[in-house]
Amino acid sequence: MSHKVMQAGQPTDHHVYRHLDEMTPWNDRLQVLEVVSVTDEAPEVKTFTFRSDAQTWFKYKPGQFITLDLPADDGPLMRTYTLSSTPSRPFSISVTVKAQPTSIGTRWMFQNLKPGSLVKAYGPAGHFTLFAHSASKYLFISAGSGITPMMSMLRWLSDCAPGTDVAFVNCARRPEELIFRQELELLSHRMPALSLGFIVHERSLHKSWAGHLGRIDAVRLPLFAPDLLEREVFCCGPEPFMQDIRDLLRDAGFDMAHYHQESFGEPPKEAPTEPVVFTPDGVDGVEGTGVTAVSFTMSGVEGECLPGQTVLQAARAAGVRIPAACESGLCGTCKILKLSGEVEINHNGGILDEEIEEGYILACCSRPLGKLEVEA
Structure with missing residues (x-):
C-alpha cells in the first residue's frame, strides 16, 4: 500500500442497496x-465513518x-x-476521535482523510463490551x-x-466539549429507562x-445512580479519571467484579538486544548461542530471534514490517500465519482459540520454541 492516501474515484455502480444476506462480513486481511x-x-x-x-458488512460487538x-x-x-458506531447498523463503522496537542495520528487524519479516502484497518477486537456482561441495569x-x-x-x-435501564454519566472540561450531548438527549426520549x-x-x-x-x-x-450497587458499571476515560x-x-x-474499564494494556518490556549465550534443548538456530532462525516467507527474508525476543522483534531486526499497535497481545493487529515450527504465545485476548488452532499467532507476544516459518 502506498504511503499516500488513496483517493477513490466516483463510483459508477456501488450497489449501495444490496441486502445483507447477499454480502459477506468484512475481512481485514483482504479489504480496506x-x-x-x-x-x-x-x-x-x-x-470518521467508513464503509x-x-x-461487505461489519460484524463486531459494541x-x-x-x-x-x-x-x-x-x-x-x-x-x-x-468504534462509536453500533453493529445493529452493519453497513458502516465509525470512530470518533479527539486531537490532543501532542496527537500525531489523529491530526494526520484531520488533515488528510476525506470522503473517498482509503485506509487499511485491522480488527475489530477487544473485550470491553456489554455482550460479555449481560445485566438488567447499567x-x-x-x-x-x-x-x-x-x-x-x-x-x-x-x-x-430500548427498554434497558441505563444511567449514563459523561464528564467534560466545558459544556461545548460534551460529545454527543444532543444525540443523548434525543435518545432519552425513546429510551424510557435512560437517565442522563x-x-x-x-x-x-x-x-x-x-x-x-x-x-x-x-x-x-x-x-446520578441512586441504585449504584445494583448496576453493571462500564468506565472509560483518562487513567486518573478511571482511578477516581x-x-x-x-x-x-x-x-x-461488576466493574469494567477500557484499557489497551501496557506495552511489553523490550527483550535484550544482545544474545544471551545458552543452548536450550531441542531449539534449532545458531549453534551454541540459543538464537533461533525465523523465516519470513512473504518477504523472502531469513532472520534470527535472540533468546527472549518475540517474533515481532525478530521481524524488525530483519527489516520485515509486521503491523502492530498495542504490542501487548490485545489488539490483534500483528496476527500472522505460522507455517511451521512452534511458539510460546502469551496474549491478552487479541486472538481467538480457533485462530490459534488454524495456525495463526500474534507476533508481538509469541516467542519461537525452535526454527520457525511465518507468512510475513
Whole structure:
C-alpha cells in the first residue's frame, strides 16, 4: 500500500442497496476502508465513518476497537480507536476521535482523510463490551472521548433493547466539549429507562450552563445512580479519571467484579538486544548461542530471534514490517500465519482459540520454541 492516501474515484455502480444476506462480513486481511463522511462533533473532535471498499458488512460487538494503518509521509502510523458506531447498523463503522496537542495520528487524519479516502484497518477486537456482561441495569460513566465505547453500546441498546435501564454519566472540561450531548438527549426520549448525567469542570464564555459543575465525587455519583450497587458499571476515560471512579466505587462498597474499564494494556518490556549465550534443548538456530532462525516467507527474508525476543522483534531486526499497535497481545493487529515450527504465545485476548488452532499467532507476544516459518 502506498504511503499516500488513496483517493477513490466516483463510483459508477456501488450497489449501495444490496441486502445483507447477499454480502459477506468484512475481512481485514483482504479489504480496506473507504471514508464515507467526516463530521465535527465538538472542538477538536471529529467522527470518521467508513464503509468497506468491497461492499461487505461489519460484524463486531459494541465497545470493540479497530486499528488504523495510517499511511503518513514519514512512514505508517498504527493507531487504535474505539468504534462509536453500533453493529445493529452493519453497513458502516465509525470512530470518533479527539486531537490532543501532542496527537500525531489523529491530526494526520484531520488533515488528510476525506470522503473517498482509503485506509487499511485491522480488527475489530477487544473485550470491553456489554455482550460479555449481560445485566438488567447499567451505569456507563466516561470522560472526554472516553464516551465512544459507551455510545456504541447505548446505540445498540437503543436499536435492540430500548427498554434497558441505563444511567449514563459523561464528564467534560466545558459544556461545548460534551460529545454527543444532543444525540443523548434525543435518545432519552425513546429510551424510557435512560437517565442522563452531565458534569463539567468549568463554565464557558460561549455556552450557558446550569448543570453540575466541578468533578464527580462521592456526593454526585449516587445522585446520578441512586441504585449504584445494583448496576453493571462500564468506565472509560483518562487513567486518573478511571482511578477516581474505582476509588469511589470501592468506598461505596461496590462489588468490583461488576466493574469494567477500557484499557489497551501496557506495552511489553523490550527483550535484550544482545544474545544471551545458552543452548536450550531441542531449539534449532545458531549453534551454541540459543538464537533461533525465523523465516519470513512473504518477504523472502531469513532472520534470527535472540533468546527472549518475540517474533515481532525478530521481524524488525530483519527489516520485515509486521503491523502492530498495542504490542501487548490485545489488539490483534500483528496476527500472522505460522507455517511451521512452534511458539510460546502469551496474549491478552487479541486472538481467538480457533485462530490459534488454524495456525495463526500474534507476533508481538509469541516467542519461537525452535526454527520457525511465518507468512510475513
